[in-house]
Amino acid sequence: MDSNYTVLARKYRSQDFQSLIGQDVLVKTLTTAINTGRIAHAYIFTGIRGTGKTSTARILAKALNCLSGDKATSSPCGECENCRAIASGQHIDVMEIDAASHTGVDNMRDILDAAQYRPTNGRYKVYIIDEVHMLSNSAFNALLKTLEEPPAHIIFILATTEIRKVPVTILSRCQRFDLVRVPVETLKKHFAWIAEQEKITLTDGANELLARAADGSVRDGLSLLDQAIAQTGGNVDEAAVLDMLKRADRGVVVDFMKTLLSGDTAIALNKVDQIYNNGADLSMLLLDMMEWTHWATRMHPALHAGEIINSPYTADQREQIKEINKSVPLNTLSRIWQVMVAAVPEMQAAGNQKQCFDMLVIRLMHIADMPSVAELVKQADTARPNVAAVRQALNERGGAQAEQKPNTVSITNANDLANALHASKEILLYSYYSSNIEVAEITDGKIKYFDRKGDADFAPKLAAWLMDKTGRQWQLERQMETVNAHTITEQKKEELEADPMIANAMSLFEGAEIVGVK
Numbered sequence: 001m002d003s004n005y006t007v008l009a010r011k012y013r014s015q016d017f018q019s020l021i022g023q024d025v026l027v028k029t030l031t032t033a034i035n036t037g038r039i040a041h042a043y044i045f046t047g048i049r050g051t052g053k054t055s056t057a058r059i060l061a062k063a064l065n066c067l068s069g070d071k072a073t074s075s076p077c078g079e080c081e082n083c084r085a086i087a088s089g090q091h092i093d094v095m096e097i098d099a100a101s102h103t104g105v106d107n108m109r110d111i112l113d114a115a116q117y118r119p120t121n122g123r124y125k126v127y128i129i130d131e132v133h134m135l136s137n138s139a140f141n142a143l144l145k146t147l148e149e150p151p152a153h154i155i156f157i158l159a160t161t162e163i164r165k166v167p168v169t170i171l172s173r174c175q176r177f178d179l180v181r182v183p184v185e186t187l188k189k190h191f192a193w194i195a196e197q198e199k200i201t202l203t204d205g206a207n208e209l210l211a212r213a214a215d216g217s218v219r220d221g222l223s224l225l226d227q228a229i230a231q232t233g234g235n236v237d238e239a240a241v242l243d244m245l246k247r248a249d250r251g252v253v254v255d256f257m258k259t260l261l262s263g264d265t266a267i268a269l270n271k272v273d274q275i276y277n278n279g280a281d282l283s284m285l286l287l288d289m290m291e292w293t294h295w296a297t298r299m300h301p302a303l304h305a306g307e308i309i310n311s312p313y314t315a316d317q318r319e320q321i322k323e324i325n326k327s328v329p330l331n332t333l334s335r336i337w338q339v340m341v342a343a344v345p346e347m348q349a350a351g352n353q354k355q356c357f358d359m360l361v362i363r364l365m366h367i368a369d370m371p372s373v374a375e376l377v378k379q380a381d382t383a384r385p386n387v388a389a390v391r392q393a394l395n396e397r398g399g400a401q402a403e404q405k406p407n408t409v410s411i412t413n414a415n416d417l418a419n420a421l422h423a424s425k426e427i428l429l430y431s432y433y434s435s436n437i438e439v440a441e442i443t444d445g446k447i448k449y450f451d452r453k454g455d456a457d458f459a460p461k462l463a464a465w466l467m468d469k470t471g472r473q474w475q476l477e478r479q480m481e482t483v484n485a486h487t488i489t490e491q492k493k494e495e496l497e498a499d500p501m502i503a504n505a506m507s508l509f510e511g512a513e514i515v516g517v518k
Contacts, residue, residue, distance in 0.1 A: 022182030031074035047179030050217030065122035133165035181216025205238030246281035
């Protein structure tokens with residue numbers, strides 16, 4: 001093995017703004033700022049892994065310290081002493097700090113103490129702090145003051161994949177740049193160029209698979225390309241990449257989904273066996289099935305989304321999907337998508353992925369056969385054509401009965417009212433009425449009373465209850481002075497005291513009295 005071999009991700013790392021791919025907005029902003037002299041004292045770059053955060057930081061450091069001119073330039077030469085030293089990570093004034101291994105406040109204090117001294121060889125001292133979100137709270141607090149008002153010769157460049165973990169007090173002191181995922185087409189052009197430089201064969205199908213597997217990360221894609229070259233010896237084709245990624249061919253996936261939606265369980269399970277025996281990773285197959293379902297849904301005529309040209313499928317495969325969509329309702333695709341999403345953690349946790357996948361296929365086929373809610377309602381209406389008429393008749397009958405229902409509550413005296421309240425289980429209203437209300441007179445639809453406690457809510461509540469039970473409005477007239485009448489509780493107490501049996505019982509105990517009537 002050649003000890004001097006450099007992996008592609010390092011060998012073809014961007015060395016200037018022009019070679020930084022997929023980040024056009026970032027490049028335009030930084031180059032304009034440098035050319036106009038509007039250089040900020042602190043920057044923070046954020047984005048997923050492999051999009052160029054550290055590379056951009058190094059390029060910016062070279063742009064600030066390049067010796068090709070008497071000031072900072074947006075086009076560093078890459079040949080001067082400073083550019084070469086920064087590219088190799090050996091420049092004395094450009095310090096790359098890994099925040100994951102320098103998390104403490106003491107580490108930050110050492111950095112800030114050194115920052116007070118002017119640069120040795122460059123115009124600026126540049127501190128590149130990678131994965132800055134790993135710093136402790138104390139380290140962040142120690143950095144705040146210097147980050148806000150640093151010496152004129154200091155530039156801070158922070159990089160992180162977890163921007164939410166960075167305190168807002170830090171973010172507010174930096175110019176923030178979000179590095180986006182690199183588009184698939186951009187990655188394909190880049191990989192094709194590298195293949196040409198390395199004098200290796202890279203087919204379009206293999207290039208497409210690698211670019212999509214990279215998921216927007218240049219470094220991930222180049223690592224996969226490096227692996228594919230090592231596996232094939234320089235002739236990278238689609239079959240080799242599929243085997244390396246343990247993925248089934250997209251044509252196989254399209255054909256399998258067609259079988260799955262056809263409802264033939266035996267054929268579908270046999271195809272799963274074939275794909276599994278050919279070495280495909282069933283977890284990756286599930287992701288491919290989800291990808292197919294996503295694109296089939298977007299291409300479904302019910303959505304009227306128009307022609308989809310950026311899907312990962314060939315023209316022939318897209319035509320097959322369109323044919324499948326003619327017989328598959330949109331809600332069926334939605335249901336199988338939900339089941340597949342729920343199956344992802346199941347597959348990860350399963351001890352035997354093959355068994356788990358077989359059960360998933362059976363579940364998907366049964367769900368695909370299920371009629372939609374609209375179809376079920378239509379079937380129910382067809383089987384019971386008179387449901388609406390019966391329902392209307394029942395409603396009319398119920399309304400007529402309600403109209404004819406007699407008012408069974410008859411109130412002619414205070415005791416009738418008490419009994420009616422008790423029977424309807426109006427416990428609070430009954431208790432207050434029995435204990436505090438002196439009834440002076442009850443006539444047809446009118447009650448005169450005296451309230452010993454003067455509760456303002458009693459009359460509205462009693463009037464509402466009377467209206468509900470008798471079907472008419474009652475007039476409640478409250479007397480301002482006692483009418484010297486007993487309450488219901490007092491009446492019951494007198495009746496008890498007059499009972500000979502109760503009197504005999506009370507005589508057995510000296511000083512006994514009735515304190516309550518339940």
